[in-house]
Amino acid sequence: MASRGGGDEAYVIGLCNRVLGEQALTQHRFDWRVLARDSDEDRVTDAFRAWLLTEGWTPIEPTDRWTDLEAVRGEERLICEAKGRTSEKGIDATSPTGVPAHVRALLRIDVTR
Structure with a gap:
């Protein structure tokens, strides 16, 4: 003992x-600096990956170089594109829904409620 x-x-x-x-x-x-991420997109991807794990998804290596995150759960496959903050006009994806503002307007999605 x-x-x-x-x-x-x-x-x-x-x-x-x-x-x-x-x-x-x-x-x-x-050395916690190794965990620091370079961009908002990296931080969004990390947070989404953590959430996927809590929901039973298994992140896998993306099948192509343009996919930010890919995961499987049983027979389901999820292919993800992550967006962080941007200053580029017209591709604002910082909303709570992750849907660009102009698309939300076209689809009449109200995120103020």
Whole structure:
């Protein structure tokens, strides 16, 4: 049995080391900068991927280079195009629906309710 001499944390880590047969890296620090994303589109894709996982989807390698995210769930396949903020006129996709403003107007989609 692991010793409790170093407190609860040391005790639990000692138990894990024995069960796993490996030595833990105690008080290890991660370089969180590796998680920083370069663009809004990357952040949107990451958030959507996380949501898909909670809904039972399995992200897979996209079948073409233009697809931002692809996922499968059973027989279903989802091919996704992500959009972040943009300054390009006419392709505003920062709305709650992700549908460009001019398309929402044509389809009479009201997102103010």
